[in-house]
Amino acid sequence: xxxxxxxxxxxxxxxxxxxxxxxxxxxxxxxxxxxxxxxxxxxxxxxxxxxxxxxxxxxxxxxxxxxxxxxxxxxxxxxxxxxxxxxxxxxxxxxxxxxxxxxxxxxxxxxxxxxxxxxxxxxxxxxxxxxxxxxxxxxxxxxxxxxxxxxxxxxxxxxxxxxxxxxxxxxxxxxxxxxxxxxxxxxxxxxxxxxxxxxxxxxxxxxxxxxxxxxxxxxxxxxxxxxxxxxxxxxxxxxxxxxxxxxxxxxxxxxxxxxxxxxxxxxxxxxxxxxxxxxxxxxxxxxxxxxxxxxxxxxxxxxxxxxxxxxxxxxxxxxxxxxxxxxxxxxxxxxxxxxxxxxxxxxxxxxxxxxxxxxxxxxxxxxxxxxxxxxxxxxxxxxxxxxxxxxxxxxxxxxxxxxxxxxxxxxxxxxxxxxxxxxxxxxxxxxxxxxxxxxxxxxxxxxxxxxxxxxxxxxxxxxxxxxxxxxxxxxxxxxxxxxxxxxxxxxxxxxxxxxxxxxxxxxxxxxxxxxxxxxxxxxxxxxxxxxxxxxxxxxxxxxxxxxxxxxxxxxxxxxxxxxxxxxxxxxxxxxxxxxxxxxxxxxxxxxxxxx
Numbered sequence: 001x002x003x004x005x006x007x008x009x010x011x012x013x014x015x016x017x018x019x020x021x022x023x024x025x026x027x028x029x030x031x032x033x034x035x036x037x038x039x040x041x042x043x044x045x046x047x048x049x050x051x052x053x054x055x056x057x058x059x060x061x062x063x064x065x066x067x068x069x070x071x072x073x074x075x076x077x078x079x080x081x082x083x084x085x086x087x088x089x090x091x092x093x094x095x096x097x098x099x100x101x102x103x104x105x106x107x108x109x110x111x112x113x114x115x116x117x118x119x120x121x122x123x124x125x126x127x128x129x130x131x132x133x134x135x136x137x138x139x140x141x142x143x144x145x146x147x148x149x150x151x152x153x154x155x156x157x158x159x160x161x162x163x164x165x166x167x168x169x170x171x172x173x174x175x176x177x178x179x180x181x182x183x184x185x186x187x188x189x190x191x192x193x194x195x196x197x198x199x200x201x202x203x204x205x206x207x208x209x210x211x212x213x214x215x216x217x218x219x220x221x222x223x224x225x226x227x228x229x230x231x232x233x234x235x236x237x238x239x240x241x242x243x244x245x246x247x248x249x250x251x252x253x254x255x256x257x258x259x260x261x262x263x264x265x266x267x268x269x270x271x272x273x274x275x276x277x278x279x280x281x282x283x284x285x286x287x288x289x290x291x292x293x294x295x296x297x298x299x300x301x302x303x304x305x306x307x308x309x310x311x312x313x314x315x316x317x318x319x320x321x322x323x324x325x326x327x328x329x330x331x332x333x334x335x336x337x338x339x340x341x342x343x344x345x346x347x348x349x350x351x352x353x354x355x356x357x358x359x360x361x362x363x364x365x366x367x368x369x370x371x372x373x374x375x376x377x378x379x380x381x382x383x384x385x386x387x388x389x390x391x392x393x394x395x396x397x398x399x400x401x402x403x404x405x406x407x408x409x410x411x412x413x414x415x416x417x418x419x420x421x422x423x424x425x426x427x428x429x430x431x432x433x434x435x436x437x438x439x440x441x442x443x444x445x446x447x448x449x450x451x452x453x454x455x456x457x458x459x460x461x462x463x464x465x466x467x468x469x470x471x472x473x474x475x476x477x478x479x480x481x482x483x484x485x486x487x488x489x490x491x492x493x494x495x496x497x498x499x500x501x502x503x504x505x506x507x508x509x510x511x512x513x514x515x516x517x518x519x520x521x522x523x524x525x526x527x528x529x530x531x532x533x534x535x536x537x538x539x540x541x542x543x544x545x546x547x548x549x550x551x552x553x554x555x556x557x558x559x560x561x562x563x564x565x566x567x568x569x570x571x572x573x574x575x576x577x578x579x580x581x582x583x584x585x586x587x588x589x590x591x592x593x594x595x
């Protein structure tokens with residue numbers, strides 16, 4: 001049927017755009033190549049480096065038919081089930097990606113039927129072909145809703161409680177009814193009646209969303225001469241994973257359903273990831289009822305095909321990427337298929353049945369595989385140790401060379417140290433002499449520096465003396481100018497006094513003349529006017545003399561003020577020169593003291 005019967009076969013199917021995606025003109029993110037058996041996913045049309053390609057056993061594009069999917073998945077397993085093998089097929093994907101359509105399809109339309117009704121037809125066709133003498137077919141339909149088990153084929157009013165129990169053949173559903181069927185039509189009627197009881201609901205992603213996981217099992221018991229085979233075909237329709245934002249919030253019941261669905265699917269993902277790593281550590285089969293039922297399908301004795309369904313829309317790109325990632329991991333899972341075959345004449349022959357022999361053979365093969373795996377691991381470890389030893393030998397060789405070089409350098413250093421010790425007394429004497437010479441040179445330098453400092457101080461004091469003499473000369477000259485100005489001011493004041501005396505005399509003479517005029521009384525008008533003219537001339541002359549005297553006094557006062565300012569400036573300059581000379585002397589003294 002395939003190159004490796006033990007590996008889980010993985011098939012990927014991309015559905016067409018639905019009505020909502022077509023109406024909103026959704027951007028396609030997933031493209032499938034049926035001939036190349038690859039799926040290409042673009043996670044972001046803006047960013048680069050967000051494109052991935054995955055390869056699987058079979059890939060189906062949106063135009064692939066239900067017949068093509070069945071022929072590549074379940075059709076090769078029908079003959080294996082009749083031979084006594086256990087086979088499982090289940091669909092995994094986001095809600096609304098076509099899992100139920102792939103598994104069940106449209107039961108009333110032959111062209112639209114999914115893999116389950118087609119498998120039933122193929123099974124009864126092969127059983128009726130005369131390959132076996134006798135056969136018996138029974139079926140069961142189990143629903144897992146909110147982690148509770150329900151029997152979809154039970155027709156009574158009070159369905160029994162179903163409990164999962166461990167047995168030698170794996171996990172059994174105690175209390176689950178099994179209905180015998182004689183033909184495909186009767187079995188399809190059972191399926192139709194059971195599907196009507198299945199829990200469905202409306203979400204944002206799907207108007208008829210499955211709210212539970214369903215396991216449809218067909219058991220076939222065939223008899224051929226003394227041999228009896230017991231095969232099983234499990235066909236699982238999983239509820240889809242969904243998020244609150246993508247599927248819509250809904251009510252409390254929808255939230256509880258969503259939580260349980262996602263929890264069981266998350267456990268399934270963990271089982272796949274653990275088995276992909278080789279089953280190291282604990283495989284979490286018991287963490288959910290779904291994974292307990294699928295224990296033989298994943299890592300057990302079943303021949304398994306997984307159909308991963310995808311939406312082509314960019315809106316579901318991240319969900320599609322996660323689905324493809326788990327599909328890729330599922331390809332690495334290997335099972336250990338074992339046929340269930342019994343020999344009816346074993347009691348008479350005393351020999352072992354074929355089934356038991358196959359079981360022992362499978363167990364022995366498993367042990368051999370484990371031994372081969374351990375041997376390969378040991379070989380790898382030994383190879384690593386040998387490479388490490390070679391590396392250590394190489395490092396040791398380098399260290400030996402370095403040690404020899406270090407020893408040679410040590411000998412050279414010891415010889416150099418001995419030579420230094422031999423020269424040490426001579427070097428000490430030479431260093432003592434050099435130190436004495438250096439000390440004398442430093443003392444001589446200090447003495448010379450001190451003499452230079454004292455000479456600078458002497459020159460500074462001489463400069464100060466000359467500056468003081470210049471200041472005294474300037475002060476004497478300023479005093480001489482001041483005395484001269486004072487003399488001029490005194491002369492001007494004398495002139496002013498004389499002018500005042502003249503004016504007073506003139507006034508006195510005018511008064512006397514007025515009195516004379518009054519006494520004369522007989523003086524004529526011409527004589528009076530002449531006298532009055534003379535008096536006016538004399539008065540004008542006196543006024544002119546008085547004004548000249550006042551101007552001379554004011555000029556003398558202004559000259560005296562200028563001389564006073566010049567004297568003050570000269571005195572301030574002398575004081576600044578004295579202070580500067582004093583600072584220079586102090587600096588020179590400090591420098592001499594420091595030296």
